[in-house]
Amino acid sequence: MSQAVLEFKNASIFQRENLILDEVSVKVDKGEFVYLIGKTGSGKSSFMKTLYGDLPLQKGEGHIVGHNLKTLKEKDIPALRRKLGVVFQDFKLLNDRTVKDNLFFVLKATGWKDKKEMEAKIDEVLDKVGMKTKNFKFPHQLSGGEQQRVAIARALLNDPELILADEPTGNLDPQTSVEVMQVLQEINNNGNTILMATHDYALLLKYPSKTLKCDENQIFEVVQKTV
Numbered sequence: 001m002s003q004a005v006l007e008f009k010n011a012s013i014f015q016r017e018n019l020i021l022d023e024v025s026v027k028v029d030k031g032e033f034v035y036l037i038g039k040t041g042s043g044k045s046s047f048m049k050t051l052y053g054d055l056p057l058q059k060g061e062g063h064i065v066g067h068n069l070k071t072l073k074e075k076d077i078p079a080l081r082r083k084l085g086v087v088f089q090d091f092k093l094l095n096d097r098t099v100k101d102n103l104f105f106v107l108k109a110t111g112w113k114d115k116k117e118m119e120a121k122i123d124e125v126l127d128k129v130g131m132k133t134k135n136f137k138f139p140h141q142l143s144g145g146e147q148q149r150v151a152i153a154r155a156l157l158n159d160p161e162l163i164l165a166d167e168p169t170g171n172l173d174p175q176t177s178v179e180v181m182q183v184l185q186e187i188n189n190n191g192n193t194i195l196m197a198t199h200d201y202a203l204l205l206k207y208p209s210k211t212l213k214c215d216e217n218q219i220f221e222v223v224q225k226t227v
């Protein structure tokens, strides 16, 4: 049986009427760590948006964590997103509440009810990213790297089948980028599947892994030596 958490066949991705990516045929298997690279404007974000239901898939086949993107309805999007953990370049934490309350907010919004279970889950995910002792802090009291760790913890709350990280180190200095990358690597070693869009070639060299490249309206796998 296939272990694919993500599979596209001859898919086309459009922004309005503009064709951004054509004949996309890619697969990500359970447990993989996959990079998505490509120049600015090559379509990485458009691809990521298609994956979390922000951009409709108009042509071809696309399946992700058990959902068919071609037939995905507006009402199916929350269920899809619960199976995905999404991490953005700009963290997207709520600045008016503590780390812990940021995570509570997501759990409540995704249907959790039991306070004890919620507390335990929050401790568990913050522990995974080394931020448990800072759960009382507000986002502005944390460094960029710490905020991104919290964002990664938030992405882990609902045990996602796939983590989509869109330029997660884009706002961080090189040293902090490596620290955040180590967190992502640990999470991957613990069994989480990760697709990470990045511009950071230094990270690719330091942590080689399967790499997909967007170029000239295509996505193809590259052998890392020639990246």
Ligand SMILES: Nc1ncnc2c1ncn2[C@@H]1O[C@H](COP(=O)(O)OP(=O)(O)OP(=O)(O)O)[C@@H](O)[C@H]1O
Residues within 6 Å of the ligand: 015, 016, 018, 020, 038, 039, 040, 041, 042, 043, 044, 045, 046, 047, 214
């Ligand atoms: N909302 C939109 N409406 C129309 N065109 C768009 C929209 N968003 C992006 N595009 C176009 O789609 C193409 C791909 O953009 P996209 O943001 O996916 O690239 P990217 O590879 O993620 O770039 P970056 O690395 O800068 O984030 C670009 O030509 C862009 O101008």
